[in-house]
Structures are given as C-alpha cells and as structure tokens.
Amino acid sequence: MIQYDDGHIQALMDAKDKADLKVSTLGQFHLVLDDNPVPDNWGRDKAIQLFQFFLISRNRLALHKEQIIDRLWDESGSDQVFKVALHGINKTIEPNKKSRGQTRFIQRQGATYKLDMSKIWLDSQALESYIEIGNHVKGMNNELAIIAFQLAINLYKGPFLPNRIYEDWTTTERERIQIFTLGAYISLAELLLEEQPNESIRLTEEALNIDPTWEEAYRIQMAAHIANGNRPQAIRTYKRCVDVLDKEFGIAPLPKTVGLFESFIG
Amino acid sequence: MSKESQTASFLLRFTQKIFEDEHGESNVQWRGKISHVQGNDQKNFSELKEAMDFIQSKLSEMTLASISNDKSDEEKEGILNKSLDMWKKLSSNYPKLVVDAIKDPKGQVTQLQEQISSKAEQITNRLDLESLRPTSKSDFNSLSEQISDLTAVLKKLQKKVDKIDKKIGKS
Numbered sequence: 001m002i003q004y005d006d007g008h009i010q011a012l013m014d015a016k017d018k019a020d021l022k023v024s025t026l027g028q029f030h031l032v033l034d035d036n037p038v039p040d041n042w043g044r045d046k047a048i049q050l051f052q053f054f055l056i057s058r059n060r061l062a063l064h065k066e067q068i069i070d071r072l073w074d075e076s077g078s079d080q081v082f083k084v085a086l087h088g089i090n091k092t093i094e095p096n097k098k099s100r101g102q103t104r105f106i107q108r109q110g111a112t113y114k115l116d117m118s119k120i121w122l123d124s125q126a127l128e129s130y131i132e133i134g135n136h137v138k139g140m141n142n143e144l145a146i147i148a149f150q151l152a153i154n155l156y157k158g159p160f161l162p163n164r165i166y167e168d169w170t171t172t173e174r175e176r177i178q179i180f181t182l183g184a185y186i187s188l189a190e191l192l193l194e195e196q197p198n199e200s201i202r203l204t205e206e207a208l209n210i211d212p213t214w215e216e217a218y219r220i221q222m223a224a225h226i227a228n229g230n231r232p233q234a235i236r237t238y239k240r241c242v243d244v245l246d247k248e249f250g251i252a253p254l255p256k257t258v259g260l261f262e263s264f265i266g
Numbered sequence: 267m268s269k270e271s272q273t274a275s276f277l278l279r280f281t282q283k284i285f286e287d288e289h290g291e292s293n294v295q296w297r298g299k300i301s302h303v304q305g306n307d308q309k310n311f312s313e314l315k316e317a318m319d320f321i322q323s324k325l326s327e328m329t330l331a332s333i334s335n336d337k338s339d340e341e342k343e344g345i346l347n348k349s350l351d352m353w354k355k356l357s358s359n360y361p362k363l364v365v366d367a368i369k370d371p372k373g374q375v376t377q378l379q380e381q382i383s384s385k386a387e388q389i390t391n392r393l394d395l396e397s398l399r400p401t402s403k404s405d406f407n408s409l410s411e412q413i414s415d416l417t418a419v420l421k422k423l424q425k426k427v428d429k430i431d432k433k434i435g436k437s
Contacts, residue, residue: 172414
C-alpha cells in the first residue's frame with residue numbers, strides 16, 4: 001500500500017506545470033496547449049466527441065477504430081467520419097504537425113488509438129488523485145487530508161462535460177466523478193467541523209446542491225450549527241432533511257440522524 | 267438519428283445504508299436514483315418498481331414522440347400498445363436481474379450471455395467468463411467494461427428485433 005505524503009501532492013501539482021496539454025472537463029471543456037488557450041479549430045463536433053471519448057477511455061487498452069465508431073456514433077459513423085474527426089483533433093491540438101509526421105498526443109498502433117497521458121494533464125484525473133490521497137491519509141494525517149480534499153474541491157467547477165449530458169457515453173464518467181466529489185465534500189466538512197464550522201456548513205451546502213438527498217451532509221451541517229451555538233438553525237436543517245427524504249424516497253432519516261437531533265433538543 | 271431508431275439510456279444509482287434499529291438489530295436500506303440520460307431527468311426511489319415505472323413512462327414518451335402525425339389514431343394506439351407489451355415482458359424480468367446482479371455478478375453475466383446466445387447467432391464475441399472473478403479492483407473494472415460492451419451488444423440486438431418486428435408487421 002502506498003504511504004502518501006506531501007511529496008505526492010507536490011508531484012501532482014508539478015505534473016500540471018509540466019504537461020504540454022492541459023484539459024479542463026469539469027464545468028466546461030477547455031484546452032491549454034503549451035501554455036496558450038487552444039482556439040476552436042475542431043471543424044466539426046465529431047472531432048471534439050472523439051477527443052473527449054479518448055479522454056474517457058484513457059485507462060483502457062488502446063481502442064480499435066471500429067470499436068470507437070460503434071460506441072460513439074453507431075449508425076452515423078464510418079471510416080471516413082473517423083478520419084475526418086481525427087484530422088480535426090490533429091488540426092486543433094497539433095497545429096504544427098507535418099502530414100505523416102509523428103503525433104504528440106495520440107498513440108496509434110495499426111487501427112488502435114490511445115492518448116499519451118504522460119503529456120496531458122486532465123482536471124478530472126487530478127481531482128480523483130487528490131481525493132485518493134485524502135481518503136488514504138484521513139485519520140492518520142488529517143492536515144494532509146484537508147489539503148488534498150481542498151485541492152480536489154477547487155478543481156470541481158461543475159459536472160463532467162456539461163454540454164454532453166444527453167450523450168450516454170459520458171454518463172458513467174460523470175456519475176463516477178460526482179460520487180467522488182460528494183465524498184470529498186463530506187470528508188472535508190467532517191474534518192473541519194470543530195475548527196471551522198462555518199466552512200463545514202458551506203461545504204455540506206455545496207454537497208446538497210449536487211444531491212439534496214445526501215443524508216450525511218445534513219447530519220454534519222446540524223453538528224456544525226450546534227458547534228456554532230445555533231440550535232434553531234440545526235433544527236431547520238433536520239426538518240429539511242426529513243422533508244427531502246420523505247418527498248424523494250418516502251422514508252424517515254436514519255436512527256443516527258434522529259439520534260443527533262434528539263441529543264440537542266432534549 | 268431517424269425516428270424509427272431511437273435510444274433511451276438509463277443510469278441506476280444505489281446507495282446502501284446499514285444501520286441498527288432501536289432494538290439493536292442490523293438493518294440494510296437501499297436508496298436509489300434513476301436518471302434518463304437523453305432527457306436529463308431523474309427520480310429518487312426506495313422500491314425498484316418506481317424505477318421501472320419511470321423507465322416505462324420515458325419509453326412511452328419516446329414511442330409517442332416517434333409516431334408520425336400522418337398515422338391514424340388506431341395505428342398510433344397499436345404501436346403504443348406494442349411498445350408497452352414489450353416493456354411489460356422486460357420489466358417482469360428486470361427486478362430479478364438487478365437483484366441477482368447485486369448478489370452474484372458473475373452468475374448474472376452468465377445468465378445474460380445465455381439469453382443473448384439463444385437469440386442472436388450473429389454475436390461472435392462471447393464473454394470469457396472464467397476471467398470474470400470479481401475479487402480485486404482490476405477484476406471488477408474488467409467486469410464493468412465487459413458488461414458495458416455487453417450492453418452495447420444488447421442495444422444492437424434490440425434494434426434488430428425491432429426491424430424484424432416491423433417486417434412481420436408489414437407482411
């Protein structure tokens with residue numbers, strides 16, 4: 001098991017500085033190539049789709065062209081569509097590439113393709129790495145955990161590829177990142193509960209903006225209001241929790257939540 | 267995409283809550299959320315039937331939106347009824363499929379594979395079931411990827427079934 005320390009955080013921060021291509025996918029889609037914002041030279045949307053699909057598939061083995069066409073475009077795809085889309089990517093992120101020259105970012109072997117992630121910084125990947133560090137050190141090195149979770153949350157500017165919410169090939173990644181992020185908000189709110197209750201309240205509110213049924217967020221928020229000496233606000237948070245769970249699931253809060261409520265009204 | 271061929275994708279999220287009740291007995295509660303991808307619509311649920319009803323309503327909406335206005339009311343009703351019948355057949359099996367998948371992912375994949383094998387001889391890329399031992403993270407990821415691939419194959423199969431249905435309807 002990896003023993004995480006400050007060096008891992010630093011390495012992640014350095015990786016962003018060293019990357020040739022920086023890609024933002026959270027809240028918006030934006031590229032920075034060699035420290036310059038990438039102009040919109042994609043040509044057509046299918047080129048952007050292909051590049052985004054490469055990003056989503058970054059942890060898989062290289063993908064066969066047919067497989068990509070099938071997953072991404074189904075009946076509207078073809079070899080020609082793929083070729084045009086790939087050309088659009090190259091024109092955008094490798095504007096100085098000579099025809100038939102070596103590509104910087106896309107590795108090709110026969111008819112299989114993959115991004116070379118050693119040259120690319122991806123915000124969602126960095127967010128996941130920071131959360132991984134936070135989760136591993138939480139309870140052992142809370143100072144480091146707080147830094148890691150804060151760095152992760154700073155990267156979360158909104159859902160993954162928000163302009164693709166209607167396309168099913170992006171859904172799994174969006175859901176995965178959202179669950180990680182909710183966990184980070186809750187963990188950080190919990191770690192800051194005693195020393196910074198107001199920040200805890202803000203963080204739980206952010207989590208509830210993402211998912212209003214996240215019961216743990218209500219519980220931490222109640223505790224933070226109590227730490228602030230604000231019992232009426234804690235009662236309001238509990239009532240909100242009861243209302244939301246009843247409306248959305250037709251269920252009551254967990255005994256742990258009810259127990260916390262009873263502990264401060266009794 | 268033509269109106270004859272449309273796709274509806276759904277994402278199911280389950281959150282498990284384990285807690286002790288007032289008698290000190292352990293309990294498990296499942297909270298679910300289903301999202302319709304193409305409509306960006308979602309619903310929370312505590313019973314699977316609610317999720318099935320949500321899917322049915324979205325599929326009915328899709329069928330209705332696909333029926334062109336030049337069709338008679340009788341024809342429209344016939345198409346909608348066929349769509350509902352297909353869903354009824356599917357939904358009577360799906361709660362069990364989902365529960366089985368949670369209990370035994372490998373067994374569930376086997377069951378799905380048998381269903382596909384019996385219905386589509388064209389499918390040649392079969393799952394290597396012996397490699398599906400979800401005992402580690404990498405195995406689990408591999409299993410997820412194969413299930414994802416399997417879902418894509420199922421979608422294709424569904425389209426073929428739809429086409430055959432149409433041909434039968436015409437003849």
